[in-house]
Amino acid sequence: MTTAVSETGSPPPPGPLTRAKRSFDTHWYAWAMVLPVVVVLAVLVGYPLGRGVYLSFTDANEANVGRTIGVNHIAATYKSVGLDNYWKVLSGQEGHFYSRLGWTVVWTTSCVLLHYTIGLGLALLLNRPLRFRALYRVLLILPWAVPAFVATFSWRLMFNEKYGVFNAFLNTLGIDPVDWLGDSTLQKVSAVAVNVWLGVPFMMVAILGGLQSIPKELHEAAEMDGATPWQRFRHVTLPGLRPVSGTVILLGVIWTFNMFQVIYLLIGQGASSESEILVTYAYRLAFQGVRDYAGSATYGILILSLLLVFAVFHRRTLARQEATR
Amino acid sequence: MxxxxxxxxxxxxxxxxxxxxxxxxxxxxxxxxxxxxxxxxxxxxxxxxxxxxxxxxxxxxxxxxxxxxxxTHILGETKFLTWFGNSVIVSLGATLLGVFVAATAGYAVSRMRFPGHRSLMWTFLVVQMFPMAVLIVPLYNILGELELLDSYLGLIVTYCSVSVPFCAWMLKGYFDTIPAEIDEAGRVDGLSPFGTFWRLILPLARPGLAVTGFYSFITAWGEVAFATQFMSSEEHYTLAVGLQTFVGQQKAEWGLMTAAAVLIAVPAGAVFFLAQRHLVAGLTAGGTKG
Structure with a gap:
């Protein structure tokens, strides 16, 4: 595209105004095309974020936030409380932040690890000449086609203690029924199982694409040199997958960390539950009981900061791996 | 593929x-x-x-x-069909608006170098990380002030903000795989940059568009958190909200729930199988070069 070329060799150093004008002349088209996105993001993400940050420094809740009832407008009476909210959360005074964070991390790691390994395994199996390949692929992608909330409800039915199909199976084997969604450890295992079921197809499809983009010659050359299948996997396939893996793992971690529906619909709607992750807890703060807008915003900002740190760290690691290669 | x-x-x-x-x-x-x-x-x-x-x-x-x-019960005696219609309106609206907005931005980022280019790409990635927990309260207040709570438009724009960054990011990767010579040929033939984009690149990018459209549709179709809070009157429930009413604290109509689940999953599945031929191609183009 011509716009990419900057005018070189214009001798007199232009003043800032001319420069701005020239920059506008060259780039207005690009800017016009990104404008809708920028507006959408600014209004719907930027402004709410700013407001979220602001709320996290106040004591806003349902009672003192401004609102209009009929024709009467009640002015907001919440006030700034500085870093109080953060202090309360981070010092562990309320909300059991650290235990929740611990479980959120365990949840994210186990889910993403299982997504990735199972997805990789299935992709490797599918990435070879095979009868019924197309059929297998469609069947394996199926969980992705089912909306998450529908799938979660279905699993809840299957996990049902009294009438669930799993306990019915156990019963025919002579095993006592298991309270899948009642016990807090089992709850967590069940939630991970549901999320793994939901998330594997995405990984599988992405990795399958990655596998197909690895040049065949590399495998053939390695084989000529007498590499065993394991060596070929370790030294050709895995490095070749690195760009895809880096992206999908980053996305997987972000999505799982923020995975609301599975936890909320499977277990988290009742009273305080140990199996809630940070996001569902923040949601409950904001919309249950006396709505604690400030507390919820604080949690939101903390979640965002954690993810940002992770993303930066992740990119660094990837860049370093690239460099050492 | x-x-x-x-x-x-x-x-x-x-x-x-x-x-x-x-x-x-x-x-x-x-x-x-x-x-x-x-x-x-x-x-x-x-x-x-x-x-x-x-x-x-x-x-x-x-x-x-x-x-x-x-x-017969859910079709005849519940508001299922209304909710279904609401979900269709909201999901289609979010998909069309989101994909169009994301495509123009993705194209600009892919083909033009302009100030703000890099930071925009970064924004797309970072916005992915926003937990809805940080946005939902401010958005609730904003939509309340604009009187867009409990309306289709409010939910549509909300869903756009969720899906647009990812779509733009993926489409950018997809546009990168289309040779720039095609653009140049279009320009030589006298098309404006937007004309090139609209008439030449978009038709070629159909697999990428299919994937992003699919993504937007499924995200909107299955979204729970925003819909639960924003759509307060039963007439405006989307399916994700309506389905919760079958299996609440007091009652457990699992029979009705499963029937509704089947009817909800069918359109999602149909969209999915229309798009799935393109999924691998679209995803990897976006994924590897993002």
Whole structure:
């Protein structure tokens, strides 16, 4: 595209105004095309974020936030409380932040690890000449086609203690029924199982694409040199997958960390539950009981900061791996 | 996309290495069959329960009493069809608006170098990380002030903000795979940059558009958190909200729930299978070069 070329060799150093004008002349088209996105993001993400940050420094809740009832407008009476909210959360005074964070991390790691390994395994199996390949692929992608909330409800039915199909199976084997969604450890295992079921197809499809983009010659050359299948996997396939893996793992971690529906619909709607992750807890703060807008915003900002740190760290690691290669 | 890949067995002369022993073949097919069964089972189970009448779910292992009463009940005596219509309006609106907005931005980022280019790409990535928990309260207040709470438009724009960054990011990667010579040819023939984008690049980017459209649609179709809070009147419920009313604290109408689940999953599945041919191509283009 011509716009990419900057005018070189214009001798007199232009003043800032001319420069701005020239920059506008060259780039207005690009800017016009990104404008809708920028507006959408600014209004719907930027402004709410700013407001979220602001709320996290106040004591806003349902009672003192401004609102209009009929024709009467009640002015907001919440006030700034500085870093109080953060202090309360981070010092562990309320909300059991650290235990929740611990479980959120365990949840994210186990889910993403299982997504990735199972997805990789299935992709490797599918990435070879095979009868019924197309059929297998469609069947394996199926969980992705089912909306998450529908799938979660279905699993809840299957996990049902009294009438669930799993306990019915156990019963025919002579095993006592298991309270899948009642016990807090089992709850967590069940939630991970549901999320793994939901998330594997995405990984599988992405990795399958990655596998197909690895040049065949590399495998053939390695084989000529007498590499065993394991060596070929370790030294050709895995490095070749690195760009895809880096992206999908980053996305997987972000999505799982923020995975609301599975936890909320499977277990988290009742009273305080140990199996809630940070996001569902923040949601409950904001919309249950006396709505604690400030507390919820604080949690939101903390979640965002954690993810940002992770993303930066992740990119660094990837860049370093690239460099050492 | 598999038909043109070099993987087909016909693509190269038969070699000893391509052959598998019988045992390996059996193991391979067994693994895949078991995995497919796990993938399929919950879906089949829900279909099965939905056909068993109102109380059939209490006997999940018996094969008797099939009827369609669950379906007739939810279609005739609940607001299911209204909710369904709401979901269609909201999801389609979010998809069309989101994909169009994301495509222009993705194209600009892919083809033009302009100040703000890098930071925009970064924004797309960072916005992915926003937990809805940080946005939902401020958005709730903003939409309240604009009187867009409990309206289709409010939910549509909200969903756009969720899906647009990812779509723009992926489409940028997809546009990168389309040779720039095509643009140049278009420009030589006198098309404006937008004309080039609209008439030449968009048709070529159909697989990428399919994937992003699919993504937006599914995200909107299955979104729970925003819809639960924003759509307060029963007339405006989307399916994700409506479905919760079947299985609440007081009652557990699992029979009705499963029938509704089937009817909800069918359109999502249809969209999915329209898009799935393009999924691998679109995803990897976006994923690797993002």
């Amino acid at each position: 598999s038909d043109k890949s070099p993987l087909g067995a016909t693509a190269r002369p038969p070699k000893a290495r391509g052959e598998r022993s019988r045992g390996a073949s059996v193991a391979l097919h067994t693994t895949l069959a078991v995995a497919s069964l796990i993938a399929l089972f919950p879906v089949l189970f829900v279909v099965f329960v939905s056909l068993r009448g109102r109380d059939g779910w209490q006997e999940p292992t018996r094969f008797v009493g099939f009827d369609l009463s669950n379906y």
